[in-house]
Amino acid sequence: MRKGKPIYVETVIEADMETLWRHTQTPGLHEQWDLRFSEIAYLPKAPEARVQAFRYATHIGFGLNIGGTGRAAAAKEGQDGSRVSALRFASDDPRSLIRSGAGYWRYVPLPDGKLAFATRYDYDTRFGALGRLFDRAVFRPLFGWATAWSFDALKLWLERGIAPALSLRQTLTHALSVLALASCWIYEGLAPKMLHPASGELALMQAAGWFPGREEQALFALGAAELLIGAAVVRWHRRGWTFGAQAILLILLTAAGAAAQPSLMNAPFGPLTLALPMLALSGIAAGTAAGLPRAGNCRRKPATPERRGGNRDAVHL
Known part of the structure; x- marks a missing residue:
């Protein structure tokens, strides 16, 4: 080879x-x-x-x-x-x-x-x-x-x-917050909505009464949408609008859950206890997105073809 x-x-x-x-x-x-x-x-x-x-x-x-x-x-x-x-x-x-x-x-x-x-x-x-x-x-x-x-x-x-040390710390902070945020979206879309709807999400959807007779399909669609949001957070993690848009969605989903079943807001692991950390992660990711080093900013091929070891402007190894 x-x-x-x-x-x-x-x-x-x-x-x-x-x-x-x-x-x-x-x-x-x-x-x-x-x-x-x-x-x-x-x-x-x-x-x-x-x-x-x-x-x-x-x-x-x-x-x-x-x-x-x-x-x-x-x-x-x-x-x-x-x-x-x-x-x-x-x-x-x-x-x-x-x-x-x-x-x-x-x-x-x-x-x-x-x-x-x-x-x-x-x-x-x-x-x-x-x-x-x-x-x-x-x-x-x-x-x-x-x-x-x-x-x-x-x-x-x-x-x-x-300073490079600051760039590295900011990059690691941004990467960890983005991965944690995306993992939350993907888990919430996959586990309780698509794989195990009977764990409580389906009952919440039925209590809302928004999709009578089609709660399972609506819940599955919501789970798929959350998977896409998680993927979008990773794909467009350098864009500030990504975190603003998903923060708005987080607030809307939390408000919808509270409206459907107000008692959830008092639960130990209810929508609010999930939304607040995710909003904090959004703020961290958005705040560290600007000014990051990016490998894609560099040219990866010479403007003119090189012979082995260099071109006429370089050196032969």
């Missing part, structure tokens, strides 16, 4: 060359915005040496780290002020899927004063055909996404002053 295509990510950043260079070539700054690395450290070198050795580590959870080493070449500067740096990396850790690889970073000044910042890299894997299969199906797409997300986080940092 052939390995996957090289990973390419490009973004445009409104910053000067030295600022972008410092934030990408200084280990203490680089490790703040790049999801792929938890720690980066330069190793000692002679002042006149062209190649800089470094070591890196990635925390994978449960106190485990996967580390490796690399060598970064000195930058090449073009007549237009562009810069390119190349690196090779490898890991002797038997747990690491990546055995060795290489890539480059390219910095190109644009006519409008902004900078095009791009990377292209590729690597060889461990674990034979199984490792290549896992890489193509799971790891490489995820690694590419992490690279693009990190580039957009760097863009937000340099352009809007949003």
